Amino acid sequence: MLEFAIEYRKALDEISGDRSLNLRKYELSSEEWEIASELCNVFKDATLFFSRSTPNLATVIPAMDHIDETLATNALDSRYRPSIHAALSIGKRTLNRYYNLTDNSEVYRIAMVLHPRHKLNYFKSAGWEDGWIEAAKEIVTEEFARSYASKDDVLEPFVGSKDVVR
Structure with missing residues (x-):
C-alpha cells in the first residue's frame, strides 16, 4: 500500500x-x-x-x-x-x-534459546515477561527430553551442565 x-x-x-x-x-x-x-x-x-x-x-x-x-x-x-x-x-x-x-511454532523459541549468542539472555534483555521466558526454557527442556533423553551417548556431555539453556 x-x-x-x-x-x-x-x-x-x-x-x-x-x-x-x-x-x-x-x-x-x-x-x-x-x-x-x-x-x-x-x-x-x-x-x-x-x-x-x-x-x-x-x-x-x-x-x-x-x-x-x-x-x-x-x-x-x-x-x-x-x-x-x-x-x-x-x-x-x-x-x-x-x-x-x-x-x-516452538522452533523460534528453541532456535533462540540454543543460539550461542542469544540463549535466554536475549529474552531477559528484551524485557520479556518472566512467564514467557520460563515457557521458552520449558519448551527447550521438554524437546530435549523427548528427542535425546533416551540416548545416553548424546546426553553424556551435557549431564550436570547448566550451560545448555542458560
Whole structure:
C-alpha cells in the first residue's frame, strides 16, 4: 500500500490539498514523503529478509523486535503528522500479526534459546515477561527430553551442565 501511495503521490497531494474534502490534516510535507519512501524501503528489506530461501530462525525474533521498536518509537514522535502516525500504526499492527504467529511454532523459541549468542539472555534483555521466558526454557527442556533423553551417548556431555539453556 505504501508503494501505491508513493507511486500516486501527485494524486494524493491533490486530494488531500482540496479544502472541500476536509483532508488537509492528512497532507504530507516533502519531508514526510521522504520518510514514507524510507519506510517503504525498510518494509521491502524486511520482506526480503524474511522471504530468503534459507532464513536463520534465530534472527527472526530480534529482527521483528527491532522493527517493532522502530515503528512504535516513531509512531509516538510528535514531529510527524497524523498520516505518518497512521502508516506507522498500520505497519506495527501488521508486524504484530506476524509476530504473534511465531507463538504457534516452538522452533523460534528453541532456535533462540540454543543460539550461542542469544540463549535466554536475549529474552531477559528484551524485557520479556518472566512467564514467557520460563515457557521458552520449558519448551527447550521438554524437546530435549523427548528427542535425546533416551540416548545416553548424546546426553553424556551435557549431564550436570547448566550451560545448555542458560
